[in-house]
Amino acid sequence: MAKKIDKKDISGLLSRWQQEFAVLVPSKDGNTTRMALWDGKDTGFLEWYRNVTVPPKEIFFPSQEEMFRFQKDKEGYHLEVPPPEESKRLIFAIRPCDASAMTMLDYVFESDYEDPYYLSRRKNTMLVGLGCTNPYSSCFCTSVGGDPSDASNVDIMLMDLGDAFLVDGVTDAGKELVGRTEGLVEGSKSDLARAAEVKKESQKKIMRKLDTKDIEQKLLSCFEDKDYWEKVSAKCVACGICTLLCPTCHCFDINDEMTKKQGARVRSWDSCAFSCYTKMPMENPREDKWRRVRQKVCHKYEFFPMNFGVIACVGCARCVRFCPVNWDITRTIESVPAAPATAAEK
Numbered sequence: 001m002a003k004k005i006d007k008k009d010i011s012g013l014l015s016r017w018q019q020e021f022a023v024l025v026p027s028k029d030g031n032t033t034r035m036a037l038w039d040g041k042d043t044g045f046l047e048w049y050r051n052v053t054v055p056p057k058e059i060f061f062p063s064q065e066e067m068f069r070f071q072k073d074k075e076g077y078h079l080e081v082p083p084p085e086e087s088k089r090l091i092f093a094i095r096p097c098d099a100s101a102m103t104m105l106d107y108v109f110e111s112d113y114e115d116p117y118y119l120s121r122r123k124n125t126m127l128v129g130l131g132c133t134n135p136y137s138s139c140f141c142t143s144v145g146g147d148p149s150d151a152s153n154v155d156i157m158l159m160d161l162g163d164a165f166l167v168d169g170v171t172d173a174g175k176e177l178v179g180r181t182e183g184l185v186e187g188s189k190s191d192l193a194r195a196a197e198v199k200k201e202s203q204k205k206i207m208r209k210l211d212t213k214d215i216e217q218k219l220l221s222c223f224e225d226k227d228y229w230e231k232v233s234a235k236c237v238a239c240g241i242c243t244l245l246c247p248t249c250h251c252f253d254i255n256d257e258m259t260k261k262q263g264a265r266v267r268s269w270d271s272c273a274f275s276c277y278t279k280m281p282m283e284n285p286r287e288d289k290w291r292r293v294r295q296k297v298c299h300k301y302e303f304f305p306m307n308f309g310v311i312a313c314v315g316c317a318r319c320v321r322f323c324p325v326n327w328d329i330t331r332t333i334e335s336v337p338a339a340p341a342t343a344a345e346k
């Protein structure tokens with residue numbers, strides 16, 4: 001049976017968890033919001049939080065990080081590699097779409113090459129999800145396999161019952177933590193019934209629907225349709241915001257920052273929206289803006305499904321809300337021309 005906690009007791013719950021974990025909660029950071037270390041008192045986020053602007057991917061895959069330092073002497077180069085991060089973290093109130101995006105990033109960072117920086121943080125972080133009861137009008141998670149109450153990518157799931165949260169352990173680690181956390185009381189049958197109602201109501205609040213049927217085939221067949229992609233990309237100003245704030249985007253650049261004999265290898269977020277991205281000594285294969293916009297759309301809705309069997313878009317709609325020129329990925333997906341009928345279909 002799930003447990004329950006009154007919202008007025010959340011501070012106590014976070015304090016208890018803070019004894020064991022570095023607890024991150026939705027936080028204001030100037031004009032933006034992101035998951036950041038809890039200050040030990042402020043639970044005001046319970047009033048304003050819908051989702052954070054900067055997705056929690058930055059906790060596992062920071063916008064900039066030093067991979068190692070190096071020094072050169074007569075014998076050659078000497079490397080100083082940082083030890084894997086072992087500190088235990090807990091992200092409180094991650095939204096189901098962002099938790100699902102983390103599962104997608106796992107495919108990337110542990111497939112062909114295991115990324116020790118990302119994976120050590122991932123292994124040591126507990127995800128406590130919070131179902132959405134006040135999604136944005138732009139959200140479209142239910143069209144890309146998600147759900148505002150989806151618990152499948154978190155360790156512990158919270159459902160908002162109004163004055164209280166239902167607290168459900170999902171993974172073994174989550175169940176174990178819920179089982180030994182003081183201050184949680186048994187949820188009643190009426191709490192479970194209320195949670196089921198909240199789930200249904202939340203689904204109905206996702207107003208934006210997107211037809212993704214056959215999208216891989218459609219994108220494949222219009223890949224060379226320059227006129228279509230030029231039209232679609234016309235108003236994009238290539239600022240990169242849509243990719244940097246996307247919870248599933250994961251492109252990075254690596255640079256050596258050095259003085260004469262020492263330096264550091266630094267990894268930084270990059271974006272396929274930028275004209276210098278993929279620039280090579282011989283040529284830049286995506287010099288035209290339409291090719292870069294095509295890459296962004298096809299990577300999420302065609303190439304990632306081909307490689308990993310899942311659309312790399314979780315419908316969080318950050319790219320819709322924060323684009324300075326109102327470019328909207330849902331309109332693009334809806335406008336992709338139908339694939340020509342195959343001989344068997346004719």
Ligand code: SF4
Pocket residue numbers: 235236237238239240241242243273322323324325326327
């Ligand atoms: S946020 Fe908008 S303008 Fe900026 S790169 Fe993305 S689509 Fe283009």
Ligand code: SF4
Pocket residue numbers: 242245246247248249300312313314315316317318319320329
């Ligand atoms: S493409 Fe847009 S809607 Fe999809 S996951 Fe990225 S930011 Fe969210």
